[in-house]
Amino acid sequence: MNILERVQPIFQDVLDDPSLRVERASSAESVEGWDSLAHINLIASIEKEFGIQFALGELSELKNVGEMIDLMERKLIRK
């Protein structure tokens, strides 16, 4: 299963919306409920699910889910 599919249940759980589907172009601006606390919960859940850690400041450069997935792929390769 690719990363975009694996993050779907995390987004659905954190944002409390079982019908939610995020795409590569999705962002905090376009997804309802993706506020600052939801962001913290999303990142912490993703780190635990994938066994990776984002560095301080690394996420602020990202524009959307697609860029986050690309960053996750690079981290997973280095694992």
Next chain:
Amino acid sequence: MNSLRWADLFVGLTADFHVEITSETMDLFRAMSGDWNPLHVDPEFARGAGHPGPVVFGMLTASFYSTLVGVYLPGRFAVLQGLDVDFVRPVFVGDKLLVTGEVSFLSEAVRRVELKASIRDAAGRLVSKARIRAGLHEH
């Protein structure tokens, strides 16, 4: 009060403190919350439900998880962001409790601290357990 910063934290770091439940604590919680369910305030009703006396409010004991985060681990710079709590065994007035927390997860990118926490009575029996999510702000 502890004032732990991000660099002070590591997975496995623990903190604990003791607290005693008094009738005054119960009165204050009832007045503050407006919960006057007889299980917590009426000894006869509580005995009828099979308890030796009024059962301490679960949320009163859970409030010590706020103390754990805000005063002990990490303390001054903490902000409580969420918790999942289970009440395992009833607590009664006069019980002396031990509240314990251990850092179970850290996310540097979002300054998230997660604790595995528990409350035990004087006999060492688990009365409550929790997963706590907190942030750490710069100040």
